[in-house]
Amino acid sequence: MPFFPSREMPTYLEEATRKGYSRRDFAKFCTMMGAFMGLEASGVAQVTKALETKKRLPVIWLHFQECTCCSESFIRSSHPMVADMLLDQISLDYSETLMAASGFQAEEAMKHTMEAHKGEYILCVEGSVPTAADGVYCMIGGKTSLQILEEAAENAKAIIAWGSCASNGCVQAAKPNPTSATPIHKLVKGKPVIKVPGCPPIGEVMAGVIVHVVTFDRLPELDNIGRPKAFYSKRVHDTCYRRPFYDAGLYVESFDDQNAKKGYCLYKVGCKGPSTYNACGVMRWNNGVSFPIQSGHGCFGCSEENYWDNGRLYERASAFPGFGIEADADKVGMAALGVTVGALAVHAVATNLRKKNLVSNLEKEGKQSEKDLE
Amino acid sequence: MDATVNTKKPHIKYLRRVFVWELPVRIYHWLNALAILVLIVTGLYIGNPLAVQSNREAAETFNMGYMRIIHFIAAYIFFFNFVFRIYWGFVGNKYANWRNFIPTTKKYWKEFMHVIKIDVLMMKDKGHHLEVGHNAVAGFTYFLTFIAFLIQCLTGFGLYSSMGTWWFPKMFGWVQVIFGGDIMMRQIHHWATWFFVLFSVVHVYLVFYHDYVEGRGEISSMGGGWKFIEQEYFDHHQEQKANAAGTDNTDNTQKETTV
Numbered sequence: 001m002p003f004f005p006s007r008e009m010p011t012y013l014e015e016a017t018r019k020g021y022s023r024r025d026f027a028k029f030c031t032m033m034g035a036f037m038g039l040e041a042s043g044v045a046q047v048t049k050a051l052e053t054k055k056r057l058p059v060i061w062l063h064f065q066e067c068t069c070c071s072e073s074f075i076r077s078s079h080p081m082v083a084d085m086l087l088d089q090i091s092l093d094y095s096e097t098l099m100a101a102s103g104f105q106a107e108e109a110m111k112h113t114m115e116a117h118k119g120e121y122i123l124c125v126e127g128s129v130p131t132a133a134d135g136v137y138c139m140i141g142g143k144t145s146l147q148i149l150e151e152a153a154e155n156a157k158a159i160i161a162w163g164s165c166a167s168n169g170c171v172q173a174a175k176p177n178p179t180s181a182t183p184i185h186k187l188v189k190g191k192p193v194i195k196v197p198g199c200p201p202i203g204e205v206m207a208g209v210i211v212h213v214v215t216f217d218r219l220p221e222l223d224n225i226g227r228p229k230a231f232y233s234k235r236v237h238d239t240c241y242r243r244p245f246y247d248a249g250l251y252v253e254s255f256d257d258q259n260a261k262k263g264y265c266l267y268k269v270g271c272k273g274p275s276t277y278n279a280c281g282v283m284r285w286n287n288g289v290s291f292p293i294q295s296g297h298g299c300f301g302c303s304e305e306n307y308w309d310n311g312r313l314y315e316r317a318s319a320f321p322g323f324g325i326e327a328d329a330d331k332v333g334m335a336a337l338g339v340t341v342g343a344l345a346v347h348a349v350a351t352n353l354r355k356k357n358l359v360s361n362l363e364k365e366g367k368q369s370e371k372d373l374e
Numbered sequence: 375m376d377a378t379v380n381t382k383k384p385h386i387k388y389l390r391r392v393f394v395w396e397l398p399v400r401i402y403h404w405l406n407a408l409a410i411l412v413l414i415v416t417g418l419y420i421g422n423p424l425a426v427q428s429n430r431e432a433a434e435t436f437n438m439g440y441m442r443i444i445h446f447i448a449a450y451i452f453f454f455n456f457v458f459r460i461y462w463g464f465v466g467n468k469y470a471n472w473r474n475f476i477p478t479t480k481k482y483w484k485e486f487m488h489v490i491k492i493d494v495l496m497m498k499d500k501g502h503h504l505e506v507g508h509n510a511v512a513g514f515t516y517f518l519t520f521i522a523f524l525i526q527c528l529t530g531f532g533l534y535s536s537m538g539t540w541w542f543p544k545m546f547g548w549v550q551v552i553f554g555g556d557i558m559m560r561q562i563h564h565w566a567t568w569f570f571v572l573f574s575v576v577h578v579y580l581v582f583y584h585d586y587v588e589g590r591g592e593i594s595s596m597g598g599g600w601k602f603i604e605q606e607y608f609d610h611h612q613e614q615k616a617n618a619a620g621t622d623n624t625d626n627t628q629k630e631t632t633v
Contacts, residue, residue: 250426
């Protein structure tokens with residue numbers, strides 16, 4: 001007896017109505033999603049139509065090496081319908097954190113979804129997969145996370161890698177990466193993987209990605225790295241409200257100075273906004289209340305690959321490899337310049353000693369010619 | 375070598391004018407020098423801007439903005455100048471040819487060791503090297519700088535690609551993928567800057583060194599394009615040519631000419 005008798009899936013609108021949302025709420029939600037996705041006005045109608053008529057999308061949401069901040073971010077996205085629609089109604093058939101079932105029932109639910117919706121379900125993965133020691137660092141229901149991922153990925157329509165863990169490894173993949181934490185795209189071959197990096201990603205971005213798949217029945221346009229262009233094509237720096245201070249050359253020198261009070265640019269105290277692709281500057285966090293830079297702290301670059309290893313959090317330049325944590329490119333460069341100038345000085349002295357004859361012959365010759373012109 | 379020179383009456387060398395650096399090469403050189411200087415100064419400023427305090431409104435100042443726009447303009451000049459130089463390596467004279475930079479022959483490496491011995495380690499070596507254009511070590515070093523140019527252009531335009539609206543910088547979007555993102559790309563761009571600083575210092579020093587030790591007009595050659603080479607060298611060259619043409623041999627070891 002299957003635990004989930006197959007039945008006709010309701011549409012998103014049907015589900016929303018059942019939950020008690022009015023038609024107006026529904027229209028607002030569609031408009032908001034359209035705006036987040038960067039669609040033009042006519043696109044909103046497409047979103048509305050799709051959610052009215054399309055069946056719920058079956059979703060399997062796997063959790064591996066992660067902290068669940070992605071789920072937290074998702075269920076707190078600003079419009080209540082995001083959580084309601086996209087969690088309850090997206091038909092979240094399996095999610096360790098949010099499903100009611102557990103144990104055998106939960107595993108059965110996943111198996112059912114995988115069989116009943118072969119090739120139709122969206123696989124969402126939160127967290128990286130440890131591959132060291134045959135994957136013992138993360139096992140669920142007696143299977144390693146790699147086995148689970150491979151099984152689930154086989155018949156998935158598309159795979160969404162939630163957060164930096166799944167997209168690029170995040171903290172647990174930082175050196176020395178003892179568990180060999182591996183991002184999803186390196187393990188799954190031949191399937192499209194949408195990377196939605198961030199630690200966590202913005203809830204509305206996550207909702208936007210899913211709505212895009214539902215609406216257009218295809219993956220959103222991705223950039224070179226595999227992130228949806230709608231949310232990751234601009235650097236935080238390019239959309240930062242403190243950008244005019246950067247261009248003007250007005251910087252916070254330390255967190256307690258007058259410039260910090262004036263709200264100047266945080267570039268010199270290590271803001272990674274100039275190298276971080278994310279939508280924080282536009283969408284902001286917690287219902288658009290704020291984002292790190294607005295709170296006076298530089299961007300970490302949490303959605304960038306290797307952000308733990310690549311940068312020092314409160315300085316612009318990172319350590320130059322092999323010279324200790326304090327030595328950045330400029331310090332090493334200055335030292336190298338000093339050594340070079342010293343070596344050239346030694347060379348200059350040596351030249352005058354070793355090539356004395358050569359030089360004095362040139363001199364004599366020159367003087368002779370000078371004499372001959374008298 | 376030069377010990378044979380009579381101390382009373384100096385040995386007068388007759389110099390012949392050789393056209394070494396063609397006008398396009400000279401223009402390339404000075405444009406490149408200017409662009410690199412500007413790029414280093416503005417680049418280091420962008421990496422670590424000065425704390426300029428002023429009571430003017432932010433809207434009225436644009437310090438970083440100007441630094442960046444100058445950096446970008448210089449970068450374009452630098453890039454297209456570099457592309458031109460590569461082209462000229464195929465159509466220019468023999469001193470500009472790409473073979474001066476990329477070692478393809480055994481002779482190149484022999485010459486390379488020779489220059490290391492004489493000019494770097496100040497040792498004695500048989501004969502006296504004379505390359506009228508680039509010597510082997512210089513040529514190879516320029517090859518390394520070309521690689522640094524390439525790294526700088528790729529990472530630089532890679533960083534710029536998401537800002538530009540022109541299709542050209544957008545072509546460099548893929549560079550980001552290699553480094554996984556901008557943070558690493560930016561660091562490499564910054565590190566490579568120091569190569570240019572060090573190169574410039576050594577380059578200028580060695581130009582003075584060669585002019586001082588050899589007296590062939592090394593410094594001025596990048597102005598007029600001429601170097602002045604001793605008549606003895608031409609004689610030696612003719613002899614060698616004759617030997618090679620005469621197919622044979624009966625060769626005389628005493629042909630080691632000193633210049």
